[in-house]
Amino acid sequence: MSVAPMIRIQAEDFDTSAEIARLTSGRGDVGAVVTFSGLCRDEAGTLAALEIEHYPGMAEAEIGRIAVQACERWPLTGLTAVHRFGRILPGQNIVLVVAASAHRQAAFEAAHFLMDYLKSRAPFWKKEHRIDGSTGEWVEAKESDEEAAARWR
Amino acid sequence: MTRLIYFAWIRERIGKLEEEVELPSDVTTVSDLLQWLRGRGEGYEAALQQPKIIRVAINQEHVEHREPIAGAREIALFPPMTGG
Numbered sequence: 335m336s337v338a339p340m341i342r343i344q345a346e347d348f349d350t351s352a353e354i355a356r357l358t359s360g361r362g363d364v365g366a367v368v369t370f371s372g373l374c375r376d377e378a379g380t381l382a383a384l385e386i387e388h389y390p391g392m393a394e395a396e397i398g399r400i401a402v403q404a405c406e407r408w409p410l411t412g413l414t415a416v417h418r419f420g421r422i423l424p425g426q427n428i429v430l431v432v433a434a435s436a437h438r439q440a441a442f443e444a445a446h447f448l449m450d451y452l453k454s455r456a457p458f459w460k461k462e463h464r465i466d467g468s469t470g471e472w473v474e475a476k477e478s479d480e481e482a483a484a485r486w487r
Numbered sequence: 488m489t490r491l492i493y494f495a496w497i498r499e500r501i502g503k504l505e506e507e508v509e510l511p512s513d514v515t516t517v518s519d520l521l522q523w524l525r526g527r528g529e530g531y532e533a534a535l536q537q538p539k540i541i542r543v544a545i546n547q548e549h550v551e552h553r554e555p556i557a558g559a560r561e562i563a564l565f566p567p568m569t570g571g
Contacts, residue, residue: 372571387495389563392547429571449571458570459495472496475567
């Protein structure tokens with residue numbers, strides 16, 4: 335029986351160490367925890383902020399579907415994904431994945447799989463706000479993100 | 488009635504977050520819907536001029552353009568996703 339993943343979509347920041355502790359405290363069967371944090375880049379000093387739009391309801395559902403696949407594919411003891419929306423400044427957190435397992439390989443692979451699928455399937459869009467005051471463009475999807483997800487099929 | 492929801496630059500170009508529409512009976516697939524919407528005005532045409540790149544979800548699940556839309560309560564149109 336696979337574990338139930340925890341998925342949260344929120345405007346607030348998250349606390350990575352608290353999320354790790356949630357999957358490890360009070361138990362002795364977890365031998366490996368892999369975390370991935372995605373942060374907002376300043377694009378060589380030109381970016382003031384990212385504005386992240388999402389599809390409420392589907393965002394949770396889609397990441398949930400991907401996370402359930404990860405839990406079925408690897409022997410995990412816990413899996414958490416948190417994605418923020420709203421205005422995010424350079425250096426701030428955007429996304430967190432925490433995968434826990436008895437051994438490292440499952441934790442590494444599950445975290446990688448979840449991120450690769452999330453990039454191309456979770457309904458989020460980023461718009462750039464520039465330092466010069468202009469509202470820049472919507473960030474364009476990368477072909478390489480699609481290819482990254484396809485590798486797991 | 489079917490609820491249509493738009494996101495990111497599709498929302499901006501159409502100029503609406505969402506709307507309720509009565510779909511003609513000959514609009515049966517996602518492709519038909521995109522084609523029909525393009526005829527509804529300049530904003531729609533600007534948003535949907537490259538239908539191939541438009542992503543669509545029916546009742547909050549991704550669908551291909553060839554899929555039928557019968558029974559859809561909520562259809563969302565959006566650009567390729569850029570989360571993470």
